[in-house]
Amino acid sequence: xxxxxxxxxELSKKEDLLTGGHRLCSGCGAPIAIRQILLxxxxxxxAANATxxxxxxxxxxxxxxxxxxxIHTAFENAAATISGVEAMYKALKKKxxxxxxxxxxxxxxxxxxxxxxxxxxxxxxxxxxDIVYICYDNGAYMNTGIxxxxxxxxxxxTTTSPAGxxxxxxxxxxxxxxxxxxxxxxxxxxxxxxxxWRDLMxxxxxxxxxxxPAFINILASCNRGWRTPTDRAIQDSKLAVDTCFWPxxxxxxxxxxINYKPKEKKPVVEFLKTQGRFKxxxxxxxxxxxxxxxxxxxxxxxxxxxxxxxWKAEEEKKEQ
Amino acid sequence: xxxxxxxxxGAITEAGSADSYNTGSWRAFRPRWIEENCIQCLFCxxxxxDSAITVNDGKRGEFDYNHCKGCGICAMECPGKKGKxxxxxxxxxx
Ligand code: SF4
Ligand code: SF4
Numbered sequence: 230x231x232x233x234x235x236x237x238x239e240l241s242k243k244e245d246l247l248t249g250g251h252r253l254c255s256g257c258g259a260p261i262a263i264r265q266i267l268l269x270x271x272x273x274x275x276a277a278n279a280t281x282x283x284x285x286x287x288x289x290x291x292x293x294x295x296x297x298x299x300i301h302t303a304f305e306n307a308a309a310t311i312s313g314v315e316a317m318y319k320a321l322k323k324k325x326x327x328x329x330x331x332x333x334x335x336x337x338x339x340x341x342x343x344x345x346x347x348x349x350x351x352x353x354x355x356x357x358x359d360i361v362y363i364c365y366d367n368g369a370y371m372n373t374g375i376x377x378x379x380x381x382x383x384x385x386x387t388t389t390s391p392a393g394x395x396x397x398x399x400x401x402x403x404x405x406x407x408x409x410x411x412x413x414x415x416x417x418x419x420x421x422x423x424x425x426w427r428d429l430m431x432x433x434x435x436x437x438x439x440x441x442p443a444f445i446n447i448l449a450s451c452n453r454g455w456r457t458p459t460d461r462a463i464q465d466s467k468l469a470v471d472t473c474f475w476p477x478x479x480x481x482x483x484x485x486x487i488n489y490k491p492k493e494k495k496p497v498v499e500f501l502k503t504q505g506r507f508k509x510x511x512x513x514x515x516x517x518x519x520x521x522x523x524x525x526x527x528x529x530x531x532x533x534x535x536x537x538x539x540w541k542a543e544e545e546k547k548e549q
Numbered sequence: 550x551x552x553x554x555x556x557x558x559g560a561i562t563e564a565g566s567a568d569s570y571n572t573g574s575w576r577a578f579r580p581r582w583i584e585e586n587c588i589q590c591l592f593c594x595x596x597x598x599d600s601a602i603t604v605n606d607g608k609r610g611e612f613d614y615n616h617c618k619g620c621g622i623c624a625m626e627c628p629g630k631k632g633k634x635x636x637x638x639x640x641x642x643x
Contacts, residue, residue, distance in 0.1 A: 237591035238607040249600040249616025250570035256620030260598040287567065291557075294567035426595050460621030460638075463596050 232271050232434075235427050240268050244296070251294035252286040256459030258449035258466065259283045259365045260294075261423040263336070266363065267297065269430035270437060275314055276300070276334045279307035279341030282372040282451075283365065304345040308353035308362055311335040315358045332361065332437050339366040339380035343406050354413045354442045361436045361443045364406070367451035375454045379404045382474075383525065384518045385506045387454070392509040397518055402525050410444040411480050417443035419479035421488075424466035428477055428488055435481070448475045456505020468500040473530040485537050497526045572599065576619030578638040580612055586635035593623035593636060 233239050246267035253260050259282060267274065277300045278284040284301055287294040302310040311333045321327045335353075337346050342364035350362055369387050370376040376389040383402040386392040390399035410418045417439045419432040429447065436443035448469055450462040457465060469475035472495045477488040498519060501507040510518050589609055594602045601617035603610040624636040 237595055238589075241591055241594055241604040241607055245600045247600065248565045248568040249613060250567035250572055251599070252570075252572065253598065255575060255598075255618035256622055257598050260600075261596055261622075264598075264600060265595065288561060289567075291561055291563075292567040292570050293561040293564060296565040423596070458621070459619075460625040462598070462620075462622055463626050 235269075235430050237426075240430075243268055246274075246296040247287070248294045248296065250292065252289050253282060254286075254451075254453055254459075256450075256452045256462055257282070258367065258423060258451065258462040259338075260287075261462060262363075262365050262429065262447045262449050265423055265426050265429050266334070266433050269433040270332070271434070272437065273297070273329065273331045274334055275311075275318075275331060276336060277302050277307045277311040277314065279335070279337035279346050280304040280372075281338035281341050282367075283336060283338060285372060304341050306349045307335040307337045307341060307346055308360070309349040311360050311362075312353045312356065312358045315360050319359075333359070334361045334363055336363050336365065338370075338372070339364060339368060339406075340370045340372075340378045342366070343379045343404060350444075351413065354410065354415050354444065357415075357441055359441055361433075361445065363433075363445045363447060365447050365449040366406075367449045367454060368403070369451070369454050371451045371454045380406065383522050384501075384510045384515070386456075386509060387506070397509060397515045398507070402521075405529065407444075407446045407478075410446075411483075413442075413444075414483065415442045415444065416440075416482055417480070419444075420446045420448075420475065421477055422448040422466035422470060422475060424463040425470065425477060425489070432479060435479070454506065456508070457503060461503065465500070465503060468495070468503065471495045472497045472500040473526050474500050476530060476533060478533060484540055485533065487533055487537050494530070497523050571615050572618055573615045576614075576617060576641050578619040578621060579614070579641050580617065580619065580621070580624055580636050580638055582609075582612060583633075583635050583637065586630045586633045588628065588630055588635070590628060592626045592628065596622050596626050598622065 247263050275298045315333045366380050369381045375387050377387040380403050381399050384398040386398045392398040407420045417436050421429045450465050452459050471491045599616045601613040621638050624638045627634050627636040629635045
């Protein structure tokens with residue numbers, strides 16, 4: 230089978246496997262990512278979808294926007310569901326009842342991935358199922374009205390971390406789930422955004438090619454929760470990458486590659502200031518939070534740079 | 550509306566049926582394509598959340614106004630030609 234080159238002209242000749250007419254908000258980042266994921270795939274896909282915006286809004290009865298077999302699961306078990314489907318597929322393949330190569334993807338938002346679905350995700354990765362788990366991270370429980378999750382960035386105003394005279398938004402930094410997935414020692418882990426469509430699609434293809442578990446974390450803008458105009462999804466994703474708030478990187482069999490290094494790393498406030506959820510951070514009494522946000526970004530980015538340099542040095546040593 | 554006895558059990562069986570659902574009425578702003586400024590980069594197509602930009606044989610066609618929600622992402626991302634955008638957003642009903 231020939232693979233479609235990652236050029237928009239060629240890709241646009243493929244069938245869109247997520248239709249319009251879904252009820253995700255105008256300007257939502259999630260369906261942009263999903264369209265790109267399904268366009269990248271070159272084999273039949275079966276998906277499980279944890280409860281969340283994507284699941285609810287793409288399948289309002291009696292409609293479905295999906296043109297692939299798609300299973301709705303509860304918040305906590307998308308990874309477990311897709312593990313079971315993959316195990317069944319393997320069994321049927323052994324018996325010769327299926328010959329086709331099919332791949333399995335679980336989708337979850339940050340609530341369904343970082344928080345509620347975390348144990349089933351961790352278990353599925355450890356058991357080594359041949360699945361891809363894709364998280365679209367919009368940084369809060371947006372579906373139920375913007376409640377904080379463990380993916381919500383430091384200082385963000387949400388309905389359960391309301392900025393006011395008592396607290397200046399969320400008091401805790403977000404947890405680095407991508408790194409936690411790396412610690413599972415699985416063959417492929419990556420981070421990307423739909424603004425970087427070629428990067429995203431390359432990573433999806435790599436994840437699908439791997440024999441074993443893969444995880445991709447995709448930043449997906451939510452204009453309702455981020456408090457931005459509806460046309461900002463791509464612009465804000467680019468700012469997230471250019472400030473190194475959300476670096477593009479991948480781990481192939483444990484080996485780190487940083488896929489994009491901004492020529493000039495922008496200060497994190499460039500990413501924060503376009504979003505209403507961080508507005509209160511720009512008043513003088515909250516300056517220390519902005520400083521802390523910058524420190525966190527710097528520390529994580531520098532750790533990535535050091536680690537990549539270490540890998541390169543080691544490989545050079547081996548070559549000599 | 551179907552009564553509960555007529556409902557199918559447990560699943561939506563028609564793949565992609567949302568295609569027949571109109572979300573165009575959500576629009577407050579309407580994108581307009583100015584073909585002479587279009588360089589056929591297809592950024593609008595890859596970034597549209599609602600699959601609302603039709604493409605035929607690798608070339609951009611008209612908007613699918615049944616699905617377009619008027620977010621403005623396509624207009625924002627459109628490079629256009631010589632600084633002139635090939636997509637502009639206009640208020641609906643004007
Ligand atoms: S305005 Fe938004 S929904 Fe409409 S075509 Fe442009 S990107 Fe798609
Ligand atoms: S983004 Fe603008 S220039 Fe590019 S194909 Fe779309 S309308 Fe044409």
